Amino acid sequence: MFYKLAFKNVRKSFRDYTVYFLTLMFAVCIFYLFNSLGAQSAMINLSKSQARSIQSLSRLIGYISVFVAVILGFLAVYANNFLMKRRKKELGVYMVLGMKKRSISNIIITETFSIGIVSLAAGLAAGVFASQGLSAVTASLFKANLKPFRFVFSSDALLKTVVYFGIIFLVIMFFNTVSVSRLKIINLLGASRQNEKFRVSRTGFAAAAFIISVACLATAYTFIIQSNFDFTDKRFLGSIILGSIGTLLFFMSLSGFALKIAQSHKKFYLKNLNMFVIRQINSKVNTNFVSMSVICIMLLITIGTLSTGIGVSNALSSNLESSAPYDISLQKDATQGGGDIVGGIQKGKNGIMNFAGDYAQNSRYDTDITYGQLIPGFTQYGDSFLNSTVPAMSVSDYNSTAALLGRQKISLGENEFTLVCNIDSIIPSFEDFCKSGGTVSFAGKKLTAYAGTSESSMKLSLSNSGSSTNAGVLVVPDSLLKGLKPVYVVLNINYGHGVTDEEFTSMLSSAYPDDAEKPYDISYSKEEVRDDAATSTVFSSYVALYIGLVFLIAGAAVLALQQLSEAADNTVRYGLLRKLGADGKMVNRALLAQIAVYFLLPLALAAVHSAVGIYAVNKIITLAGHLNVLTNTLATAGIFVAVYGAYFAATYFGAKNMI
Amino acid sequence: MDTILKVEKLIKYYGGKGSVTKAVNGVSFEVPAGEFTGIMGASGSGKTTILNCISTIDTVTSGHIFIEGTDITRMKANELSKFRRTKLGFIFQDFNLLDTLTAYENIALALAILKKPAAVIDSRVKEVAGELAITDILQKYPYQMSGGQKQRVAAARAIASKPSIVLADEPTGALDSKSAAALLQSMDTLNSELKATIIMVTHDAFTASYCRRILFIKDGVIFDEIKREGQSRKDFFEQIIGVQTMLGGANSDVL
Numbered sequence: 001m002f003y004k005l006a007f008k009n010v011r012k013s014f015r016d017y018t019v020y021f022l023t024l025m026f027a028v029c030i031f032y033l034f035n036s037l038g039a040q041s042a043m044i045n046l047s048k049s050q051a052r053s054i055q056s057l058s059r060l061i062g063y064i065s066v067f068v069a070v071i072l073g074f075l076a077v078y079a080n081n082f083l084m085k086r087r088k089k090e091l092g093v094y095m096v097l098g099m100k101k102r103s104i105s106n107i108i109i110t111e112t113f114s115i116g117i118v119s120l121a122a123g124l125a126a127g128v129f130a131s132q133g134l135s136a137v138t139a140s141l142f143k144a145n146l147k148p149f150r151f152v153f154s155s156d157a158l159l160k161t162v163v164y165f166g167i168i169f170l171v172i173m174f175f176n177t178v179s180v181s182r183l184k185i186i187n188l189l190g191a192s193r194q195n196e197k198f199r200v201s202r203t204g205f206a207a208a209a210f211i212i213s214v215a216c217l218a219t220a221y222t223f224i225i226q227s228n229f230d231f232t233d234k235r236f237l238g239s240i241i242l243g244s245i246g247t248l249l250f251f252m253s254l255s256g257f258a259l260k261i262a263q264s265h266k267k268f269y270l271k272n273l274n275m276f277v278i279r280q281i282n283s284k285v286n287t288n289f290v291s292m293s294v295i296c297i298m299l300l301i302t303i304g305t306l307s308t309g310i311g312v313s314n315a316l317s318s319n320l321e322s323s324a325p326y327d328i329s330l331q332k333d334a335t336q337g338g339g340d341i342v343g344g345i346q347k348g349k350n351g352i353m354n355f356a357g358d359y360a361q362n363s364r365y366d367t368d369i370t371y372g373q374l375i376p377g378f379t380q381y382g383d384s385f386l387n388s389t390v391p392a393m394s395v396s397d398y399n400s401t402a403a404l405l406g407r408q409k410i411s412l413g414e415n416e417f418t419l420v421c422n423i424d425s426i427i428p429s430f431e432d433f434c435k436s437g438g439t440v441s442f443a444g445k446k447l448t449a450y451a452g453t454s455e456s457s458m459k460l461s462l463s464n465s466g467s468s469t470n471a472g473v474l475v476v477p478d479s480l481l482k483g484l485k486p487v488y489v490v491l492n493i494n495y496g497h498g499v500t501d502e503e504f505t506s507m508l509s510s511a512y513p514d515d516a517e518k519p520y521d522i523s524y525s526k527e528e529v530r531d532d533a534a535t536s537t538v539f540s541s542y543v544a545l546y547i548g549l550v551f552l553i554a555g556a557a558v559l560a561l562q563q564l565s566e567a568a569d570n571t572v573r574y575g576l577l578r579k580l581g582a583d584g585k586m587v588n589r590a591l592l593a594q595i596a597v598y599f600l601l602p603l604a605l606a607a608v609h610s611a612v613g614i615y616a617v618n619k620i621i622t623l624a625g626h627l628n629v630l631t632n633t634l635a636t637a638g639i640f641v642a643v644y645g646a647y648f649a650a651t652y653f654g655a656k657n658m659i
Numbered sequence: 660m661d662t663i664l665k666v667e668k669l670i671k672y673y674g675g676k677g678s679v680t681k682a683v684n685g686v687s688f689e690v691p692a693g694e695f696t697g698i699m700g701a702s703g704s705g706k707t708t709i710l711n712c713i714s715t716i717d718t719v720t721s722g723h724i725f726i727e728g729t730d731i732t733r734m735k736a737n738e739l740s741k742f743r744r745t746k747l748g749f750i751f752q753d754f755n756l757l758d759t760l761t762a763y764e765n766i767a768l769a770l771a772i773l774k775k776p777a778a779v780i781d782s783r784v785k786e787v788a789g790e791l792a793i794t795d796i797l798q799k800y801p802y803q804m805s806g807g808q809k810q811r812v813a814a815a816r817a818i819a820s821k822p823s824i825v826l827a828d829e830p831t832g833a834l835d836s837k838s839a840a841a842l843l844q845s846m847d848t849l850n851s852e853l854k855a856t857i858i859m860v861t862h863d864a865f866t867a868s869y870c871r872r873i874l875f876i877k878d879g880v881i882f883d884e885i886k887r888e889g890q891s892r893k894d895f896f897e898q899i900i901g902v903q904t905m906l907g908g909a910n911s912d913v914l
């Protein structure tokens with residue numbers, strides 16, 4: 001009997017539950033999708049190192065999942081509380097009819113359980129299908145091929161999802177049982193008639209709080225830009241704290257402040273239903289300013305992770321062609337001696353160099369010239385960069401490296417210097433320095449800039465690396481370096497005809513089973529650089545997507561529930577507007593405006609926050625390459641429109657049906 | 660005087676297929692301009708249904724209702740809302756003020772829906788507030804007002820747009836006797852001095868005694884009709900009680 005009642009309730013109130021149900025389903029789907037990443041790799045032809053990175057990615061996702069589950073748990077409990085509030089009257093009727101609290105609990109538990117089962121099943125089904133598509137995305141990120149299609153199903157991910165969400169539902173049942181045991185009939189039956197509590201804030205207070213909030217936010221913005229996103233910088237922490245306080249004060253004071261401004265513009269305020277809509281939003285924001293602030297920060301995290309997460313990897317992988325132009329680079333820190341890698345390998349008589357086609361070695365020497373002396377006007381990377389010293393190399397090393405790349409050689413006069421650098425943002429400063437007749441003194445000699453110095457002569461990668469990291473090396477005549485010991489040596493090799501990366505690297509590793517005997521410290525092949533770039537793309541993109549999506553649906557779902565939960569009040573209010581003669585179009589427009597403003601408020605502030613944040617991050621990332629802001633913004637906007645828009649539409653149509 | 664409202668053979672049935680409730684079963688009457696008409700009857704007699712049909716909130720099963728010569732039973736949805744906002748003013752039992760708006764804004768809203776310019780709205784709100792003696796509570800929210808004050812704000816909202824008819828549904832139903840008397844006095848003033856046409860539904864004899872004419876409804880038809888015509892309010896009250904006694908049975912709540 002009670003079970004029948006429970007099931008009937010669920011079916012009857014399905015419309016009220018739609019947002020709750022969809023959110024649970026969506027959450028389950030995402031949870032399964034990301035936790036099944038490991039199993040999905042079965043569909044892709046991955047290299048060993050790629051397979052290893054997928055394994056460590058799934059481990060990372062596993063840790064994040066605990067955090068995600070906690071967030072989703074809070075969301076589910078919050079959403080469930082809203083639904084319970086709406087049903088107080090119904091529960092009161094049960095109690096008046098003499099039903100035991102235990103039985104009422106049982107009804108609620110049965111309901112929670114059945115909703116849980118259905119959303120879990122639906123979410124898993126969606127997740128399993130979506131995961132087939134995700135493997136194709138993974139494959140393309142790794143630039144790997146897909147194996148012939150077969151249906152991938154991860155029982156581990158399934159089990160994990162069921163366990164985590166099972167715990168969440170148990171927590172909800174516990175909360176519901178507690179809240180049922182505390183019910184009092186009188187409160188329940190009168191629940192619909194209880195007046196909303198109003199906080200009438202004084203105008204002066206609202207205005208003061210608003211000004212303080214703007215000041216807090218402005219300071220936080222300045223701090224975050226100044227701190228260069230350095231987590232150890234005190235200003236970084238300060239900016240987080242000030243930003244949070246500012247956000248909270250902003251939402252606390254905004255509605256009161258905005259209301260006063262609107263009221264003083266009588267023509268606007270007294271037009272159509274404007275005053276009604278503004279008052280509706282005002283009362284809603286006034287009561288929910290804490291959750292709005294939290295949502296704003298969650299949206300900020302979403303925008304931040306999505307736009308920079310996908311972005312960082314783009315920046316890193318976009319210029320691989322120029323930052324890793326050689327088949328392999330062997331590098332050695334020569335401060336402890338051993339400044340000749342080629343000689344070291346040849347001495348081993350293992351014939352490895354026979355498999356190398358062309359090769360060129362370059363050595364770098366210490367100088368006491370700082371970047372600040374050359375380009376004092378370049379402040380983008382701060383003082384620590386300007387105070388560091390510029391290494392030097394010989395012109396013959398420059399020429400052999402240029403030859404390896406098929407580039408033009410240069411001939412330097414006895415009193416001339418030039419520069420090499422592969423970071424695009426610095427090159428123009430060096431160019432200005434050389435063109436304006438800059439001089440340096442090295443080894444007791446005053447050197448003038450080589451007349452042929454140009455952007456194309458300067459831009460040269462001296463070794464393979466995942467990103468452009470050569471911030472500038474001084475090129476000087478060989479004679480000036482005679483007798484000096486190199487501090488850093490690089491041997492760049494292009495393989496001989498028909499030699500593959502795998503063959504060459506395995507030769508190296510079998511020739512030097514012991515690290516101590518290697519004539520070099522590290523090797524970095526083009527293949528490895530590519531794999532690393534792909535791995536970092538996959539890591540940052542997936543982690544960003546996972547966290548971003550979870551925060552996005554959590555924020556949007558809370559906003560939607562807050563609007564829908566007061567449908568009962570709204571039914572009365574909008575019904576009254578109709579009786580007063582407002583036509584359908586007018587009423588619908590008012591409802592749309594109310595919901596749209598409510599959804600856009602936290603998003604707008606979050607967008608401003610993240611614009612500043614992305615600006616600050618961007619400054620750092622340009623060190624490594626260009627962050628393609630446009631693509632990432634578009635991708636982020638696309639995801640937002642899809643998810644946030646779906647919640648907005650569901651809320652509007654749900655509310656429209658109710659009034 | 661001109662006839663402002665004409666109800667012709669109004670019939671309203673609820674339900675269908677075997678269980679038909681005849682809420683209103685052939686009611687006809689006329690209301691001239693400037694009259695204060697009461698409709699009395701027990702719970703379930705059909706009085707509120709009549710009011711709902713006149714106010715276009717409900718549709719009729721058959722019959723016609725003419726307001727200023729226009730048949731409102733033939734109107735379409737859009738015309739109806741336009742008609743409601745220009746010709747009708749409402750006073751409800753439970754005030755139906757918007758709790759998020761101040762008294763001033765509640766009254767102004769009715770005019771804003773009519774798309775009146777802001778300056779007109781402002782002066783009109785102050786004018787009606789003066790007429791109903793609520794000027795000093797204009798900046799208060801409904802939860803800061805007494806029941807009587809709320810109902811006077813509702814009355815101000817109803818007459819602000821200068822409607823052809825003010826419809827009041829048990830306006831004293833949620834008020835204590837003192838507030839009720841004050842409200843009724845205000846409505847009397849509206850009627851006698853501002854010439855507002857008022858139709859009020861009530862089951863309370865004291866409330867009804869402020870009317871000029873009373874229609875008694877029983878089981879969906881007009882049972883009796885009495886007019887005050889120069890009687891003192893006390894005599895009229897006695898007369899109402901007399902008719903109610905004749906109505907019998909269901910009116911035990913007044914006896």
